[in-house]
Amino acid sequence: MSFREDFSWGAASAAYQVEGAAVEDGRTWSVWDMMCRKPGAIYQNENGDVACDHYHRFKEDVALMKQIGLKSYRFSLSWPRILPEGIGKINFKGIEFYNNLINELLANGIEPYVTLFHWDFPLKLYRQGGWLNLASPQWFADYTGVVVEHFSDRVSNWMTLNEPQCFIGGGIINGHHAPGDKLELSQALLAAHHSLLAHGRAVRVIREQAKTKPFIGYAPVGVVKVPATETAADIEAARTSMFRMTDESYWNNTWWMDPVFLGRYPEDGLHIYGEKAPKATSEELAIISTPLDFCGANIYNGRETTVGPQGQPVDAPRYQGFPMTAMDWPIVPQSLYWGPKFLYERYNMPVFITENGIANCDWVSLDGRVHDPQRIDFTHRYLRELRRAAVDGVDVRGYFHWCLMDNFEWTFGYNRRFGLVHVDFRDQTRTIKDSATWYKTVIESNGKCL
Numbered sequence: 001m002s003f004r005e006d007f008s009w010g011a012a013s014a015a016y017q018v019e020g021a022a023v024e025d026g027r028t029w030s031v032w033d034m035m036c037r038k039p040g041a042i043y044q045n046e047n048g049d050v051a052c053d054h055y056h057r058f059k060e061d062v063a064l065m066k067q068i069g070l071k072s073y074r075f076s077l078s079w080p081r082i083l084p085e086g087i088g089k090i091n092f093k094g095i096e097f098y099n100n101l102i103n104e105l106l107a108n109g110i111e112p113y114v115t116l117f118h119w120d121f122p123l124k125l126y127r128q129g130g131w132l133n134l135a136s137p138q139w140f141a142d143y144t145g146v147v148v149e150h151f152s153d154r155v156s157n158w159m160t161l162n163e164p165q166c167f168i169g170g171g172i173i174n175g176h177h178a179p180g181d182k183l184e185l186s187q188a189l190l191a192a193h194h195s196l197l198a199h200g201r202a203v204r205v206i207r208e209q210a211k212t213k214p215f216i217g218y219a220p221v222g223v224v225k226v227p228a229t230e231t232a233a234d235i236e237a238a239r240t241s242m243f244r245m246t247d248e249s250y251w252n253n254t255w256w257m258d259p260v261f262l263g264r265y266p267e268d269g270l271h272i273y274g275e276k277a278p279k280a281t282s283e284e285l286a287i288i289s290t291p292l293d294f295c296g297a298n299i300y301n302g303r304e305t306t307v308g309p310q311g312q313p314v315d316a317p318r319y320q321g322f323p324m325t326a327m328d329w330p331i332v333p334q335s336l337y338w339g340p341k342f343l344y345e346r347y348n349m350p351v352f353i354t355e356n357g358i359a360n361c362d363w364v365s366l367d368g369r370v371h372d373p374q375r376i377d378f379t380h381r382y383l384r385e386l387r388r389a390a391v392d393g394v395d396v397r398g399y400f401h402w403c404l405m406d407n408f409e410w411t412f413g414y415n416r417r418f419g420l421v422h423v424d425f426r427d428q429t430r431t432i433k434d435s436a437t438w439y440k441t442v443i444e445s446n447g448k449c450l
Contacts, residue, residue, distance in 0.1 A: 001391045002447045008111065008398030009443040010072030011065070011420055012355055014118035014162070016048045017407040019078060021055035025093035027081040030120035031130075031171075032410075035178035046413030052405055053428050055097060062104045064421055064430060065404065069440040072111045074354065074400045075101070076118035076162065079143055086122035087139050095150050102154050113157040113400070115219065116144055116202060119167045119178065126179055131168070131191035131198075140198035144205045152210040158217070159296055159354065160199040165221045168192045169250030176411060185248060186276040192250075193278040196259055200287035207290070215293045219354040220256045222297030224339035226332060228306040228316035238305040241313035242342050245269040253343075261347040263289035294397060295347050298355035302335030325378070326359040327416060333381035340389045340396055350395040356382055357402035359409070359416040364431055370422040375435040383442065384450045401439065405430065 016032045023029075036047035054061055065073055080086065081094035105112050117140070121130060125139055133139075161167075170177035173188045183191070199218060206214045225242040227234035245252050245268045254266035263285050270277050280288075308314035323331040340351045358378040362370050379401065390396045406419035414425050420436035423429070441449055 002387060003390050003396065005446065007396075007446060008072040008113075008352070008400075009446075010070050010074055010111075010113065010398065010400045011068070011404040012074035012400040012402050013054075013076070013404045013407065014115070014120075015076045015078040015081070016051070016118070016120045017403070017409070018052040018054040018405065019081075020048065020050040020053045022047075022049040024055065025081075025097070026084055026091040027078060027094060028084040029123040030078070030080050031123055031126050031178040032120055034123055034126075035180050038180055041180060042411055043413035043415045046408070048408040050425075051408045052423055057428065058097075058101050059104055060430065061405070062101075062108055062110065064432065065105075065110055066108045067432065067440075068420060068436045069443045070110055071443065072113055072157075072398065072400070073105055073404070074113040074115060074159070076115035076120075077147060078120050079117065080120065080122040080124075082146060083122065083143055084124075086125035087142055090146055098151060102151060106154060111157065112155050113159065114147070114151065114155050115159040115162050116140075116147065117160065117198075118162040119171075121167075121179070130179065131172075131194045132187060134194070136194045137197035137201050141201035141205050144202040145209060148206055148209045148211075152206070152212060152214070154212075156210075156212045157215050158206055159219045160202045160216070161195060162219045162354075163221050163298055164192060164195055164256050165223075165250050165252075168195060173250060185273070188250075189273060189276055190278050192255075193280060193284075196256075196288045197284055199260065200290045203290040203292065204287070217292055217294040217296045217352060217354075218260055219296035219298055219352075220253070221251075222299040222335075222339045222343065223251055223253050224299055224302035224332075224335040224342075225305040225313070226302040226334045226338040228304040233307050234305065237307045237313035238338060239342050239345075241305045242338075243346060244313070245272055248272060257295075257347065259285060259288045260292070261289070261295065261349060292349065294352050295343055295349040296352045296354035297339060297343060298402070299335055299339045299353055300356060300358075300402075301330045302332040302339060304332070326361055329359075331358075331378060331381075333378075333385045335385070336382045337385035337389045340386065340394045341392070344394045350397045352398040352400070353386060353396070354400050355402040356399065357418050359418050362406070362417045362419075362422055362433065364422060364424070368431075370431050370433040372433045372435045375433070376438045379435065379439065380450060383447060387447050387450055
């Protein structure tokens with residue numbers, strides 16, 4: 001047994017990380033354009049003004065996708081490219097770009113998966129309060145309506161928000177992501193609540209206005225706990241820990257997923273946050289929990305969990321020299337087994353791995369190729385675990401490798417490479433890496449070769 005015959009094998013990207021053309025054809029700034037002008041905020045003060053120049057080179061990039069054998073491509077839309085004011089007047093040059101990209105994908109047999117928001121909040125709306133503004137859910141719904149009107153005749157697959165833990169937690173709690181704010185927790189939780197309302201309103205707009213039958217999901221970070229040993233006690237400890245809040249940290253699952261899939265905020269989170277938590281009404285929770293078609297999760301690693309001395313779940317110690325990626329993230333392949341399994345058990349929704357990949361030290365070798373055996377080994381290990389989940393009955397529908405090509409890696413600038421395709425940022429030369437060639441064989445065999 002392997003993956004379903006209609007399994008979505010893909011790769012992913014985000015608009016600000018690849019498009020460039022930051023001030024061309026009517027696009028205005030997002031909060032990330034602003035963040036990149038803060039001295040010292042980004043590695044070597046780099047920015048996404050050009051990035052991978054995907055705006056001008058999308059046909060070349062789609063040809064590379066076809067060469068790799070991708071069945072699907074997950075990409076995000078630049079909100080300020082479509083609506084330069086954030087609301088109101090449409091920028092038809094932006095619409096034209098995405099129309100051309102969608103058409104090029106479909107002409108090459110690649111299914112588009114569109115993410116509505118991957119962090120590039122319009123700067124003009126941020127200056128009106130951003131996610132703190134009571135109107136922000138409606139702003140997002142109106143933007144979604146424009147997108148659906150122009151693209152839903154050819155796009156059926158939708159994701160609303162990407163990683164709210166990052167754009168809320170990283171963006172407005174600790175300030176290391178755009179917009180770089182450090183707000184009081186009560187304010188950040190209000191912004192988070194508005195973003196979840198925006199998600200729910202967007203889902204309703206898609207359901208009501210889409211021209212083809214929509215397939216809608218959501219892509220938060222999957223904060224995965226894996227059992228330190230596959231004993232019943234450690235498995236239960238990991239399951240409990242994965243859906244438990246013990247402190248005010250935003251790195252959890254349930255604050256961001258339970259309202260969406262279960263229609264309520266978690267009781268332990270409400271207790272921990274106390275008066276800092278937003279006073280959600282039943283009407284708001286009904287909007288947030290508007291039914292979805294799948295549960296997406298961006299999973300890169302996990303934390304080994306065991307039973308503590310009082311019977312409670314605790315993090316298991318790691319040995320010295322535990323394997324790490326170039327991002328200093330631990331390599332935990334079994335996170336693609338236990339993560340989907342536990343999410344499927346709790347939410348009873350089909351699961352997509354909406355991001356998974358590795359930052360690696362890649363360069364073009366003397367033979368003109370990019371040899372990245374670590375990425376092949378990493379992806380091989382993780383995909384074997386995902387296949388194990390599928391074989392064990394988890395309804396896994398797709399896998400999107402992060403990312404299609406080396407790009408602007410947020411605060412790390414161009415100093416981290418996640419791509420299946422190497423990009424020389426001096427002249428935008430693309431080189432398919434060995435990992436992309438290997439991934440093609442996986443896709444062709446539908447994972448049977450793993």
